[in-house]
Amino acid sequence: MRPQSLTARVLLVSTIWAVVALVVIGVVISTLYRQGSERGFQDLLRAQLYNVINSIVVNDKSVLAGSPQLGDLRFSQPQTGWYWIVEPIGEFNTPPLISTSLGSGKLPIASVDEVPFDIRYERFYTTVDSFNNEVEVAETEVVLDIQGHTARFRVAGNRDVLEADIDSFNRNLYLALSIFGFGGLGMNALAILFGLRPLDQARRSLEKIRGGESERLDGEFPREIQPLASEVNALIDSNRRIIERARMQVGNLAHSLKTPLAVLINEARILEAPHGDLVKAQADAMQMQVQSYLNRARIAAQRESVLARTEVEPVLERLVRVMRRLHPEKTFLLTVSPPGLILAMEQQDVEETVGNLLDNAARYAADEVRLTAQIAPEGVQGKDPGRRSWIAIDVDDDGPGLEPEQITVAIKRGKRLDESKPGTGLGLSIVSEIAGEYQGTLGLSRGDRGGLKAMIVLPAVS
Structure with missing residues (x-):
């Protein structure tokens, strides 16, 4: 087994070499x-x-x-x-x-x-x-x-x-070599730690980038490390340009489709039923489909970016305030534990996934909807085995819930279990697709109060 720390490797090799050399010299x-x-x-x-x-x-x-x-x-x-x-x-x-x-x-x-x-x-x-x-x-x-x-x-x-x-000489010799050896090992360790300090500085700079405190590797580095820092900064700049280009293309495409779809929806209102209703429903579905694929393209463009991060608590509090205004007759309870959780996602993706889950829960809940965000329990993780940090967001209502066979149908695109409620049947499928793009998961089950419990597992900032 090899030590994962570069400092530990250098110290181990240098210590072994020093000990062997001193023994041979002695x-x-x-x-x-x-x-x-x-x-x-x-x-x-x-x-x-x-x-x-x-x-x-x-x-x-x-x-x-x-x-x-x-x-x-x-x-x-x-x-x-x-x-x-x-x-x-x-x-x-x-x-x-x-x-x-x-x-x-x-x-x-x-x-x-x-x-x-x-x-x-x-x-x-x-x-x-x-x-x-x-x-x-x-x-x-x-x-x-x-x-x-x-x-x-x-x-x-x-x-x-x-x-x-000879014995007296050997005792003095080994005593001197031991003192020199321990002193040399200590000085060697100090020299190695001092020599590798720039790498530690680079690590702290990367942590600041991942934490959203900085956008570049800042600082003066030795000439052996400076090319690496320059390449990392160039990669970050390139990644940022790719994201901006993707966002611009998404915006252009959305803007170019917005007007034709709006015209279709307006014209559908003039047409007599049932043709008008059919055209309007299909235009609405087209609008949702276009938005869904545009979201997937945008997420794919920035999924690996170290700059994608969203603080959980402010976003969830804003969504809960919106739901309370839209459904004043329902009670919404929010719990974030521990405070300060940060998702490795774009804010609008967090809003869309959690917003869809809250909207579904609010429509079917009898009186109360509970929203909980916490560090994913042990054994609960997303699709990426290399990532160690995950956040689980639970949306639990006290409505009628779903049977096991209904849960599979509910996640399919365009499927609606209750035609009396408004909607296109795309909400849960969109949530599942966005979570999947971030290597997360969506799970539906019956909650403790008999209603539907939706748990979405999303990547956290380490």
Whole structure:
């Protein structure tokens, strides 16, 4: 799963890279320090070895003699892991010389087959003495005089000293790298947040456009983001021109059809019944049909515009006031919860959809019509699964209501269930079509008071 935030992605990648880099750096430095420390330890043992060699001679009795002074008390203190040993080899029969630190202890010797001598006739190996000290041994063989007396010299050093030094260095190294790592990560996060601030500014500008507070992406952006801001502003301008052009064409078409339809309706009044009534009814239907398709064309032209928005409460209050004047004998109750709901629709489309529902409810209600606008309940949404914000508007009356089989017929274009009431049968179909153009839905059901309940789900501004 990838994080959806660009900031989170950059921070995650940079953090992983920094951690991996610091771990690799720590391991490399620690390894190099260990290698250098081991070479230094071997150099120390080599120096002590040659000090012992220079201190040992063969006396007149062909016996090893000498008392090496290495300047290190550990060679004279017992069981320290620091020893020197001189052993005769070959036909040289004399007691060996051993440092007091080894005493009666034993120092296991690696065979020459396992650890051969190098080109300097030296060899180094690790072993464990009889006191459980892990020691590093430097060894060589030297001919001591012209008679060919030969001895093997060994100097051993306790590796605990070496390991303690390496451990101390590693602790300080990892502490320093941890402090530097956390500090670097913090500075890296600040740098990333500072570098991505223009994107946050662009996001806030887009939110202002969606909220209707601005019509363009305003502000100064870095050169990497400025082309994007310019393209967005150009897209908004182009969208606005398309909308204006569509509105102008709709207006022109409506104006060009208005006069011929008015002439037909006036002439129909002169004609004798039933021909006059038929012509007038068909002209009225034509007028409604033309208006319906013009509305659909206009909605299609501006449906994807981020500038289409209407505040719910003022529009519904105005519609309710109109209904109260048209139907003074009926009671109209309005509830908007929470206040401040905004629809992502043109105002005239909201007025036409809700107005048709209110008009139907007012004609069939006995006494009361209730109009409720709220955030759509969970599970109630429109046809667009990508949109998360929807507003449900309910129009509920206390009239006779509709049976389930009548509801399907009521939404069909031109169908009227009650011929005694005036109308063309286009109201609910127009509502359904406008809602569908905005990816919304219209649902009819029997209300709690027995009347018809119409619920229209429309897109909200996020």
